[in-house]
Amino acid sequence: ASASFSLLVACSGQPGEVKSYNEGINIIPMPQSLVQQQGAFRLSGSTSLGAASPEAKTIAEFFAAKMRTATGYDITVGESGNITLKLDESLDVNDEGYQLDVTGDAVNVTAKTPQGLFYGMQTFMQLLPAEIESAQKVSGIAWTAQAVSIKDEPRFGYRGIMLDPCRHFMPAENVKKFIDVLSLFKINRLHWHLTDDQGWRIEIKKYPKLTEIGSKRVEGEGTEHSGYYTQEEIKDIVKYAADHFITVVPELELPGHEMAAIAAYPELSCKGEAGTPRVIWGVEDIVMCPGKEDMFKFLEDVIDEMVPLFPSEYFHIGGDECPKTSWKNCPLCQQRIRKEGLTADKNHSAEEKLQSYVIQRMEKYLATKGKKIIGWDEILEGGLAPSATVMSWRGEDGGIAAASMNHTVIMTPGGNGMYLDAYQGDSKIEPVTIGGYTTLEKTYSYNPVPDTLAAMGKGDYVLGVQGNTWSEYMYSEAIREYMTFPRIIAVAEIGWTNLDRKDYKDFERRINNAYVRLDEHNVNYHIPMPEQPN
Numbered sequence: 001a002s003a004s005f006s007l008l009v010a011c012s013g014q015p016g017e018v019k020s021y022n023e024g025i026n027i028i029p030m031p032q033s034l035v036q037q038q039g040a041f042r043l044s045g046s047t048s049l050g051a052a053s054p055e056a057k058t059i060a061e062f063f064a065a066k067m068r069t070a071t072g073y074d075i076t077v078g079e080s081g082n083i084t085l086k087l088d089e090s091l092d093v094n095d096e097g098y099q100l101d102v103t104g105d106a107v108n109v110t111a112k113t114p115q116g117l118f119y120g121m122q123t124f125m126q127l128l129p130a131e132i133e134s135a136q137k138v139s140g141i142a143w144t145a146q147a148v149s150i151k152d153e154p155r156f157g158y159r160g161i162m163l164d165p166c167r168h169f170m171p172a173e174n175v176k177k178f179i180d181v182l183s184l185f186k187i188n189r190l191h192w193h194l195t196d197d198q199g200w201r202i203e204i205k206k207y208p209k210l211t212e213i214g215s216k217r218v219e220g221e222g223t224e225h226s227g228y229y230t231q232e233e234i235k236d237i238v239k240y241a242a243d244h245f246i247t248v249v250p251e252l253e254l255p256g257h258e259m260a261a262i263a264a265y266p267e268l269s270c271k272g273e274a275g276t277p278r279v280i281w282g283v284e285d286i287v288m289c290p291g292k293e294d295m296f297k298f299l300e301d302v303i304d305e306m307v308p309l310f311p312s313e314y315f316h317i318g319g320d321e322c323p324k325t326s327w328k329n330c331p332l333c334q335q336r337i338r339k340e341g342l343t344a345d346k347n348h349s350a351e352e353k354l355q356s357y358v359i360q361r362m363e364k365y366l367a368t369k370g371k372k373i374i375g376w377d378e379i380l381e382g383g384l385a386p387s388a389t390v391m392s393w394r395g396e397d398g399g400i401a402a403a404s405m406n407h408t409v410i411m412t413p414g415g416n417g418m419y420l421d422a423y424q425g426d427s428k429i430e431p432v433t434i435g436g437y438t439t440l441e442k443t444y445s446y447n448p449v450p451d452t453l454a455a456m457g458k459g460d461y462v463l464g465v466q467g468n469t470w471s472e473y474m475y476s477e478a479i480r481e482y483m484t485f486p487r488i489i490a491v492a493e494i495g496w497t498n499l500d501r502k503d504y505k506d507f508e509r510r511i512n513n514a515y516v517r518l519d520e521h522n523v524n525y526h527i528p529m530p531e532q533p534n
């Protein structure tokens with residue numbers, strides 16, 4: 001990381017100018033093909049962006065505004081310009097791909113879709129000095145971009161980060177800032193974990209106590225942690241994400257991790273315990289009661305209000321860590337087990353089958369709303385719902401099992417560097433985390449298609465990869481950023497770049513430039529240090 005400080009080199013352009021932090025080509029994620037050409041394109045007061053179609057024009061406006069801010073030049077958008085954005089159905093890349101050609105006097109970005117144009121322009125921005133990300137005018141910079149020919153497309157269609165505003169709430173403006181930064185690195189999914197034991201974070205008009213009671217966690221000494229998103233705020237964030245080509249995938253946790261809802265409406269659990277949102281971390285034994293028809297009615301009502309807010313084709317129904325002892329002792333649950341014929345077999349207990357029954361009912365209900373379900377890998381237990389996508393978090397085995405049954409999979413295994421709530425450095429000097437030790441290099445080295453799946457010819461069932469930012473110890477924006485960056489940037493490259501283009505040494509070099517971009521966005525990232533002797 002220290003190398004970046006020696007990169008302040010005098011510019012070949014005008015006297016007194018610096019071309020800062022822009023030595024070499026520093027694009028992240030690494031494009032699939034890149035040929036360096038002679039010369040450089042330079043932004044100036046006469047730079048203009050040209051876009052013929054309205055969709056291309058929207059993308060051009062987005063980037064022109066950023067360029068105007070950082071350079072102070074009056075960069076315009078019109079029908080034609082020296083930076084041209086063009087949609088072309090016949091381009092030989094996938095829907096998110098693009099072609100970018102930079103020469104001394106022109107920049108051409110071509111893609112099949114607006115999303116591809118957006119990524120082509122993000123790549124162009126990464127060829128410019130990192131200060132192009134500044135929110136104020138920066139003087140004394142030579143705004144040059146190395147001439148290149150790039151043809152690029154992502155390896156995976158799902159390149160996600162999971163946000164947990166439940167354990168510690170994350171205000172709407174923090175979420176938008178996060179989206180800004182994720183989009184720089186071509187992340188395209190934000191999995192928004194909106195409900196958990198420690199807090200219910202989404203306004204549901206039919207059940208006001210979910211937020212009146214369920215969004216407030218009061219610690220022993222009286223400190224209150226609270227917060228939730230109104231439906232208006234959610235719509236605004238979902239739109240903001242879409243403008244950055246990020247699809248928000250909502251998660252409604254069920255039937256476990258539901259103590260915040262049960263605190264608000266105790267009749268949702270088997271015994272109707274009066275309680276509070278869970279104050280400490282870990283798994284809660286009190287869960288929803290699938291013996292009660294009213295519990296399903298509640299979930300359906302919540303889904304009815306959530307679905308219109310999230311255009312995503314996927315809806316995450318949780319499914320993880322649901323202790324089943326309360327169901328064993330609940331007459332209504334046992335009655336349901338008998339009625340539905342959910343008898344134990346050598347692989348699954350009756351209660352595991354009851355969990356599977358819950359997930360399958362939700363799958364059917366969501367299908368009537370045009371949604372497909374995603375669930376954590378526990379949804380394999382008791383029989384996998386017919387069209388479910390599995391999010392493999394307890395290692396890769398769940399994902400491998402699901403893909404071998406021709407189910408789609410998203411890989412997010414904790415032990416393979418995808419848990420961004422683990423230490424990035426020496427635990428003696430790092431802020432406290434839930435555990436683990438996960439270096440940037442470990443995260444970077446993960447391959448979401450396990451060899452066994454590739455050998456079975458089932459690699460295509462892996463839709464992609466996700467990094468999870470569970471927030472038990474992320475009690476402020478600064479700490480959340482410190483724990484998750486820069487590993488998020490490694491997840492972005494894993495999701496985009498083909499294996500034969502990945503190279504950790506080169507990533508370590510390129511990330512120095514990314515740090516300056518993070519600085520421009522006021523992100524409080526961790527700087528990886530060499531291993532310290534004990």
Ligand code: TNX
Pocket residue numbers: 320321376393419421434470471472
């Ligand atoms: C397990 S990952 C959980 C979360 C915790 C996390 C802490 C998963 C599906 N469940 O509820 O926050 O561990 O790392």
